[in-house]
Amino acid sequence: EYVLDKQYFVDVVKDLIKLAEDRKDYFTELDSAIGDGDHGMNLSIGFREVDKNLDEWQKESVNGFYKKVGTALLDKVGGSSGPLYGSFFMKFGLPVKTKGPDDGVTFDEFIEMMETGVNIIKKRGKSTTGEKTMLDTLVPAVETLKSAYEGGAAPKEAMAKAVEAGKDGLESTRNIVATKGRAMRLGERAIGHLDPGAASSAEILEVFYNHMP
Ligand code: ADP
Ligand code: MG
Ligand code: MG
Numbered sequence: 431e432y433v434l435d436k437q438y439f440v441d442v443v444k445d446l447i448k449l450a451e452d453r454k455d456y457f458t459e460l461d462s463a464i465g466d467g468d469h470g471m472n473l474s475i476g477f478r479e480v481d482k483n484l485d486e487w488q489k490e491s492v493n494g495f496y497k498k499v500g501t502a503l504l505d506k507v508g509g510s511s512g513p514l515y516g517s518f519f520m521k522f523g524l525p526v527k528t529k530g531p532d533d534g535v536t537f538d539e540f541i542e543m544m545e546t547g548v549n550i551i552k553k554r555g556k557s558t559t560g561e562k563t564m565l566d567t568l569v570p571a572v573e574t575l576k577s578a579y580e581g582g583a584a585p586k587e588a589m590a591k592a593v594e595a596g597k598d599g600l601e602s603t604r605n606i607v608a609t610k611g612r613a614m615r616l617g618e619r620a621i622g623h624l625d626p627g628a629a630s631s632a633e634i635l636e637v638f639y640n641h642m643p
Pocket of ligand 3: 509
């Protein structure tokens with residue numbers, strides 16, 4: 431049976447730490463156009479804190495590990511993305527909370543984890559798709575992940591389709607006004623610009639894809 435082992439989940443976080451540094455300027459540039467220009471900095475602050483503690487935290491179960499990651503983002507990052515991504519990671523491991531430090535996760539469980547994470551963002555953000563937020567990437571991605579896998583696609587193939595759906599979702603944020611977040615205040619002037627959170631979400635999903643066996 432296909433299993434995502436504990437190391438997969440650690441490697442993903444290691445790469446998210448790297449992503450937050452490498453793409454800091456790009457996320458900030460997007461946020462400068464329609465927000466307050468700190469999205470790159472916010473992610474960088476959060477994942478630097480994760481980096482400091484990674485050696486200690488990776489001894490935990492998948493759920494324990496992601497709870498720590500999420501808590502760090504929640505505690506250290508101001509702004510909307512800290513609490514939203516923080517909540518995502520805090521709840522991400524909940525469907526596999528009974529597993530031990532060396533246990534892996536089946537693909538069905540992985541899909542449940544993704545759904546749980548996205549649902550908490552909806553709840554915390556009181557938001558849904560079509561509002562020019564990270565959910566425009568995450569919701570179609572996770573829906574596609576589930577439907578592709580249930581339709582018979584192999585795990586990594588289903589995730590590839592999810593990443594593509596997320597990128598389409600990201601692109602869809604260009605042509606809509608924001609009804610959540612700071613870009614709301616711009617009204618029509620937000621048109622023509624990608625949403626920064628949708629952009630970071632698309633790249634986060636790609637990291638989850640890249641490390642899949
Ligand atoms: P802030 O806007 O507080 O400066 P960031 O710049 O780090 O925080 O993050 C902005 C991103 O957060 C937006 O691009 C959007 O994707 C996301 N966001 C903001 N509000 C919401 C919400 N209510 N629901 C979902 N995502 C949101
Ligand atoms: Mg901002
Ligand atoms: Mg801010």
